[in-house]
Amino acid sequence: MNENIGKRNRLLAEKVIKGLESRNMTAEFAENREEALKKALAFIPEGSVVGMGGCMSAHEIGLVEELKNKNYNFIDRDKETDKRTAMLKTYDADFFISSANAITEDGVIINIDGNSNRVSAIAQGPKKVLFIIGMNKVCCDSDAAMKRARSVAAPINAQRVGVATPCVETGSCIDCKSPDTICCQFLITRFSRHKDRIHVILVNEDLGF
Numbered sequence: 001m002n003e004n005i006g007k008r009n010r011l012l013a014e015k016v017i018k019g020l021e022s023r024n025m026t027a028e029f030a031e032n033r034e035e036a037l038k039k040a041l042a043f044i045p046e047g048s049v050v051g052m053g054g055c056m057s058a059h060e061i062g063l064v065e066e067l068k069n070k071n072y073n074f075i076d077r078d079k080e081t082d083k084r085t086a087m088l089k090t091y092d093a094d095f096f097i098s099s100a101n102a103i104t105e106d107g108v109i110i111n112i113d114g115n116s117n118r119v120s121a122i123a124q125g126p127k128k129v130l131f132i133i134g135m136n137k138v139c140c141d142s143d144a145a146m147k148r149a150r151s152v153a154a155p156i157n158a159q160r161v162g163v164a165t166p167c168v169e170t171g172s173c174i175d176c177k178s179p180d181t182i183c184c185q186f187l188i189t190r191f192s193r194h195k196d197r198i199h200v201i202l203v204n205e206d207l208g209f
Protein backbone atom coordinates (compact mmCIF):
# COMPACT_ATOMS: atom_id res chain seq x y z
CA MET A 1 0.00 0.00 0.00
CA ASN A 2 1.39 3.37 -1.06
CA GLU A 3 2.03 5.54 2.00
CA ASN A 4 -0.11 8.45 0.75
CA ILE A 5 -2.99 6.21 -0.24
CA GLY A 6 -2.83 4.53 3.15
CA LYS A 7 -2.90 7.88 4.92
CA ARG A 8 -5.82 9.13 2.84
CA ASN A 9 -7.69 5.87 3.51
CA ARG A 10 -7.19 6.20 7.27
CA LEU A 11 -8.66 9.70 7.24
CA LEU A 12 -11.50 8.74 4.92
CA ALA A 13 -12.34 5.68 7.02
CA GLU A 14 -13.05 7.96 10.00
CA LYS A 15 -15.75 9.66 7.95
CA VAL A 16 -17.20 6.37 6.69
CA ILE A 17 -17.32 4.95 10.24
CA LYS A 18 -19.15 8.04 11.51
CA GLY A 19 -21.59 7.70 8.62
CA LEU A 20 -22.24 4.04 9.42
CA GLU A 21 -22.73 4.80 13.11
CA SER A 22 -25.26 7.52 12.23
CA ARG A 23 -27.17 4.76 10.41
CA ASN A 24 -27.38 2.46 13.45
CA MET A 25 -24.49 0.27 12.31
CA THR A 26 -21.08 -0.29 13.89
CA ALA A 27 -17.72 -0.23 12.16
CA GLU A 28 -14.00 -0.46 12.69
CA PHE A 29 -10.85 -0.04 10.63
CA ALA A 30 -8.20 -2.65 9.94
CA GLU A 31 -4.79 -1.72 8.55
CA ASN A 32 -4.44 -4.90 6.52
CA ARG A 33 -5.88 -8.36 5.82
CA GLU A 34 -4.25 -9.94 8.85
CA GLU A 35 -5.75 -7.38 11.20
CA ALA A 36 -9.12 -7.67 9.44
CA LEU A 37 -9.08 -11.43 10.00
CA LYS A 38 -8.32 -11.00 13.70
CA LYS A 39 -11.13 -8.48 14.09
CA ALA A 40 -13.59 -10.67 12.18
CA LEU A 41 -12.79 -13.72 14.33
CA ALA A 42 -13.08 -11.62 17.49
CA PHE A 43 -16.53 -10.54 16.32
CA ILE A 44 -17.84 -14.08 15.68
CA PRO A 45 -17.94 -16.29 18.80
CA GLU A 46 -16.84 -19.89 18.31
CA GLY A 47 -19.78 -22.25 17.83
CA SER A 48 -21.77 -19.68 15.86
CA VAL A 49 -23.76 -20.70 12.81
CA VAL A 50 -22.26 -18.70 9.94
CA GLY A 51 -23.47 -18.33 6.36
CA MET A 52 -22.35 -16.26 3.44
CA GLY A 53 -22.99 -15.46 -0.19
CA GLY A 54 -20.22 -15.08 -2.74
CA CYS A 55 -17.77 -12.85 -0.88
CA MET A 56 -14.29 -12.61 -2.37
CA SER A 57 -13.11 -10.25 0.36
CA ALA A 58 -13.81 -12.85 3.08
CA HIS A 59 -11.76 -15.36 1.09
CA GLU A 60 -8.97 -12.86 0.55
CA ILE A 61 -8.48 -12.10 4.24
CA GLY A 62 -8.52 -15.85 5.05
CA LEU A 63 -11.81 -15.77 6.95
CA VAL A 64 -13.54 -18.53 5.00
CA GLU A 65 -10.69 -20.98 5.66
CA GLU A 66 -10.85 -20.19 9.37
CA LEU A 67 -14.62 -20.64 9.48
CA LYS A 68 -14.34 -23.98 7.69
CA ASN A 69 -11.49 -25.34 9.78
CA LYS A 70 -12.09 -23.97 13.25
CA ASN A 71 -14.88 -24.38 15.76
CA TYR A 72 -17.72 -22.78 13.77
CA ASN A 73 -20.90 -24.17 12.26
CA PHE A 74 -20.13 -22.90 8.79
CA ILE A 75 -22.83 -23.40 6.16
CA ASP A 76 -20.71 -24.39 3.18
CA ARG A 77 -22.84 -23.74 0.10
CA ASP A 78 -20.35 -25.54 -2.12
CA LYS A 79 -20.88 -28.76 -0.18
CA GLU A 80 -24.67 -28.57 0.04
CA THR A 81 -26.42 -30.47 -2.72
CA ASP A 82 -29.71 -28.77 -1.92
CA LYS A 83 -28.99 -25.05 -2.41
CA ARG A 84 -32.45 -24.03 -1.21
CA THR A 85 -31.93 -25.80 2.11
CA ALA A 86 -28.54 -24.06 2.47
CA MET A 87 -30.18 -20.71 1.76
CA LEU A 88 -32.92 -21.30 4.32
CA LYS A 89 -30.35 -22.35 6.94
CA THR A 90 -28.44 -19.17 6.20
CA TYR A 91 -31.49 -17.00 6.87
CA ASP A 92 -31.58 -18.47 10.37
CA ALA A 93 -27.82 -18.15 10.96
CA ASP A 94 -26.16 -16.25 13.80
CA PHE A 95 -23.91 -14.41 11.34
CA PHE A 96 -23.95 -13.62 7.65
CA ILE A 97 -20.68 -12.59 6.00
CA SER A 98 -20.72 -10.28 3.02
CA SER A 99 -18.75 -7.67 1.20
CA ALA A 100 -20.25 -4.73 -0.67
CA ASN A 101 -20.22 -3.71 -4.28
CA ALA A 102 -19.71 -0.15 -3.08
CA ILE A 103 -20.05 2.05 0.01
CA THR A 104 -20.43 5.81 0.17
CA GLU A 105 -18.29 8.11 2.26
CA ASP A 106 -21.33 8.68 4.49
CA GLY A 107 -21.96 4.98 5.05
CA VAL A 108 -24.60 3.84 2.55
CA ILE A 109 -23.89 0.29 1.36
CA ILE A 110 -24.79 -0.84 -2.18
CA ASN A 111 -25.18 -4.43 -3.32
CA ILE A 112 -26.41 -5.98 -6.56
CA ASP A 113 -27.46 -9.60 -6.76
CA GLY A 114 -28.67 -12.18 -9.25
CA ASN A 115 -30.02 -15.06 -7.16
CA SER A 116 -30.65 -12.47 -4.47
CA ASN A 117 -29.83 -14.75 -1.54
CA ARG A 118 -27.11 -12.29 -0.54
CA VAL A 119 -29.17 -9.12 -0.60
CA SER A 120 -32.12 -10.80 1.09
CA ALA A 121 -29.93 -12.11 3.94
CA ILE A 122 -28.37 -8.68 4.39
CA ALA A 123 -31.82 -7.12 4.63
CA GLN A 124 -33.42 -9.67 6.96
CA GLY A 125 -32.88 -13.08 8.55
CA PRO A 126 -29.43 -13.71 10.05
CA LYS A 127 -29.06 -12.26 13.53
CA LYS A 128 -25.95 -10.29 12.60
CA VAL A 129 -24.31 -9.25 9.35
CA LEU A 130 -20.56 -8.73 9.08
CA PHE A 131 -19.29 -6.78 6.09
CA ILE A 132 -15.65 -7.00 5.03
CA ILE A 133 -15.02 -4.01 2.77
CA GLY A 134 -11.76 -2.89 1.19
CA MET A 135 -11.22 0.87 1.01
CA ASN A 136 -11.16 0.51 -2.79
CA LYS A 137 -14.98 0.25 -2.59
CA VAL A 138 -15.50 3.67 -0.99
CA CYS A 139 -17.20 6.17 -3.33
CA CYS A 140 -17.89 9.85 -2.80
CA ASP A 141 -21.71 9.60 -2.98
CA SER A 142 -24.64 7.32 -3.88
CA ASP A 143 -24.46 8.05 -7.61
CA ALA A 144 -20.79 7.16 -7.72
CA ALA A 145 -21.41 4.06 -5.61
CA MET A 146 -24.19 2.84 -7.88
CA LYS A 147 -22.02 3.49 -10.93
CA ARG A 148 -19.20 1.51 -9.36
CA ALA A 149 -21.54 -1.36 -8.48
CA ARG A 150 -23.00 -1.49 -11.99
CA SER A 151 -20.00 -0.65 -14.16
CA VAL A 152 -17.13 -2.21 -12.25
CA ALA A 153 -18.31 -4.82 -9.73
CA ALA A 154 -21.15 -6.39 -11.72
CA PRO A 155 -19.26 -7.06 -14.98
CA ILE A 156 -16.34 -8.56 -13.05
CA ASN A 157 -18.72 -10.68 -10.96
CA ALA A 158 -20.41 -11.82 -14.16
CA GLN A 159 -16.99 -12.92 -15.42
CA ARG A 160 -16.34 -14.71 -12.12
CA VAL A 161 -19.52 -16.76 -12.16
CA GLY A 162 -19.30 -17.42 -15.90
CA VAL A 163 -22.71 -16.27 -17.10
CA ALA A 164 -23.72 -15.49 -20.69
CA THR A 165 -24.20 -11.73 -20.44
CA PRO A 166 -23.06 -8.90 -22.71
CA CYS A 167 -20.66 -7.52 -20.06
CA VAL A 168 -18.72 -10.78 -20.06
CA GLU A 169 -17.97 -10.15 -23.75
CA THR A 170 -17.33 -6.41 -23.59
CA GLY A 171 -16.35 -5.62 -19.99
CA SER A 172 -19.00 -2.93 -19.75
CA CYS A 173 -22.62 -2.86 -18.61
CA ILE A 174 -25.35 -2.27 -21.17
CA ASP A 175 -28.21 -2.61 -18.66
CA CYS A 176 -29.11 -5.98 -20.18
CA LYS A 177 -32.21 -8.06 -19.60
CA SER A 178 -30.36 -11.25 -20.41
CA PRO A 179 -31.85 -14.37 -18.73
CA ASP A 180 -28.42 -14.78 -17.14
CA THR A 181 -28.16 -11.25 -15.80
CA ILE A 182 -26.67 -11.02 -12.32
CA CYS A 183 -28.26 -7.60 -11.85
CA CYS A 184 -31.75 -8.58 -10.66
CA GLN A 185 -32.01 -6.93 -7.25
CA PHE A 186 -30.33 -3.75 -6.00
CA LEU A 187 -30.06 -3.30 -2.24
CA ILE A 188 -29.33 0.13 -0.75
CA THR A 189 -28.61 -0.26 2.96
CA ARG A 190 -29.09 3.27 4.30
CA PHE A 191 -30.13 2.43 7.88
CA SER A 192 -30.28 -0.61 10.14
CA ARG A 193 -33.59 -0.84 11.98
CA HIS A 194 -31.99 -3.24 14.47
CA LYS A 195 -29.17 -1.56 16.36
CA ASP A 196 -25.78 -3.28 16.02
CA ARG A 197 -27.12 -5.97 13.69
CA ILE A 198 -24.74 -4.77 10.97
CA HIS A 199 -21.00 -4.44 11.60
CA VAL A 200 -18.46 -3.29 9.01
CA ILE A 201 -14.73 -3.93 8.94
CA LEU A 202 -13.09 -1.43 6.58
CA VAL A 203 -9.75 -2.72 5.39
CA ASN A 204 -6.89 -0.51 4.25
CA GLU A 205 -6.23 -2.70 1.21
CA ASP A 206 -7.81 -3.42 -2.14
CA LEU A 207 -10.21 -6.35 -1.63
CA GLY A 208 -12.62 -7.95 -4.05
CA PHE A 209 -13.84 -5.89 -6.98
Ligand code: SF4
Nearest residue numbers: 154167173174176183
Ligand atom coordinates in the same frame (compact mmCIF):
# COMPACT_ATOMS: atom_id res chain seq x y z
S1 SF4 B 1 -27.03 -5.52 -16.30
FE1 SF4 B 1 -26.30 -7.15 -17.65
S2 SF4 B 1 -24.61 -6.21 -18.81
FE2 SF4 B 1 -24.97 -4.93 -16.99
S3 SF4 B 1 -23.51 -5.72 -15.50
FE3 SF4 B 1 -25.51 -6.70 -15.15
S4 SF4 B 1 -25.33 -8.65 -16.25
FE4 SF4 B 1 -23.72 -7.29 -17.04
